[in-house]
Amino acid sequence: xxxxxxxxxxxxxxxxxxxxxxxxxxxxxxxxxxxxxxxxxxxxxxxxxxxxxxxxxxxxxxxxxxxxxxxxxxxxxxxxxxxxxxxxxxxxxxxxxxxxxxxxxxxxxxxxxxxxxxxxxxxxxxxxxxxxxxxxxxxxxxxxxxxxxxxxxxxxxxxxxxxxxxxxxxxxxxxxxxxxxxxxxxxxxxxxxxxxxxxxxxxxxxxxxxxxxxxxxxxxxxxxxxxxxxxxxxxxxxxxxxxxxxxxxxxxxxxxxxxxxxxxxxxxxxxxxxxxxxxxxxxxxxxxxxxxxxxxxxxxxxxxxxxxxxxxxxxxxxxxxxxxxxxxxxxxx
Numbered sequence: 001x002x003x004x005x006x007x008x009x010x011x012x013x014x015x016x017x018x019x020x021x022x023x024x025x026x027x028x029x030x031x032x033x034x035x036x037x038x039x040x041x042x043x044x045x046x047x048x049x050x051x052x053x054x055x056x057x058x059x060x061x062x063x064x065x066x067x068x069x070x071x072x073x074x075x076x077x078x079x080x081x082x083x084x085x086x087x088x089x090x091x092x093x094x095x096x097x098x099x100x101x102x103x104x105x106x107x108x109x110x111x112x113x114x115x116x117x118x119x120x121x122x123x124x125x126x127x128x129x130x131x132x133x134x135x136x137x138x139x140x141x142x143x144x145x146x147x148x149x150x151x152x153x154x155x156x157x158x159x160x161x162x163x164x165x166x167x168x169x170x171x172x173x174x175x176x177x178x179x180x181x182x183x184x185x186x187x188x189x190x191x192x193x194x195x196x197x198x199x200x201x202x203x204x205x206x207x208x209x210x211x212x213x214x215x216x217x218x219x220x221x222x223x224x225x226x227x228x229x230x231x232x233x234x235x236x237x238x239x240x241x242x243x244x245x246x247x248x249x250x251x252x253x254x255x256x257x258x259x260x261x262x263x264x265x266x267x268x269x270x271x272x273x274x275x276x277x278x279x280x281x282x283x284x285x286x287x288x289x290x291x292x293x294x295x296x297x298x299x300x301x302x303x304x305x306x307x308x309x310x311x312x313x314x315x316x317x318x319x320x321x322x323x324x325x326x327x328x329x330x331x332x333x
Contacts, residue, residue, distance in 0.1 A: 041068045061149070088115075
């Protein structure tokens with residue numbers, strides 16, 4: 001398989017899971033000190049991960065949980081955000097302008113900032129009250145944090161069982177899914193490598209990854225035009241521009257909002273001959289040891305394992321290295 005290092009990926013996920021005790025220590029301190037709101041704040045891909053964390057918690061906790069785009073937080077602010085609030089962020093480079101400004105604003109207000117910053121010695125890492133530095137696995141780190149908050153609020157009685165299953169099986173499950181999806185990824189890439197536009201649809205915890213996949217992968221990395229839309233909004237405008245040739249991909253998870261994506265999936269065959277369904281449930285056989293009731297919380301990781309195979313083959317087919325940028329960090333803006 002191209003661009004695939006099984007052991008490296010297993011070690012990466014297991015390394016992130018091993019952060020649990022460190023995350024628990026920080027979350028427990030924040031919880032014991034008290035807070036008036038948990039704010040997941042990001043920009044670009046980190047905003048997408050923040051959307052996932054917020055919707056994941058929304059139906060499971062009575063804790064005050066919010067999501068903010070960093071650029072909007074800088075310009076508009078939020079009067080609910082006070083010195084008692086907690087900001088949770090993530091950054092790979094530790095140098096993103098909007099994130100530095102958002103954290104500076106939070107610290108000026110007096111709020112606490114818990115950051116996952118991949119590079120420990122960056123300016124952004126030094127600005128955080130609490131910081132954990134470990135590469136990639138952003139969405140996993142966010143969900144581990146969310147789970148601990150809900151556990152401390154007596155809303156996740158199966159917390160220990162959940163962690164036992166993930167720590168024993170998740171890393172291997174993700175590489176097994178990726179291996180199983182390789183042929184699919186190659187054929188998808190061949191079929192859609194020259195799409196004039198491709199529409200991606202998702203719901204629930206899948207929405208953040210859908211939004212991110214369209215923007216951060218196809219647009220930023222592959223330079224292919226896309227539009228992402230939530231499954232619940234598909235029937236309020238977008239359906240009218242779909243015809244037999246329109247390229248549409250629907251991501252289906254196993255969380256509470258799955259029925260919203262299923263509705264789109266059931267409708268598309270009536271009007272479209274160029275749609276694809278990427279369903280986390282189709283890879284259930286590779287998730288042995290992980291309870292069905294927990295699979296919704298990782299379904300975005302499952303579909304990401306699938307799309308990684310699309311990306312690997314797309315890069316080869318289009319002869320376009322995905323680390324090349326035309327404008328991002330090349331020009332002043």
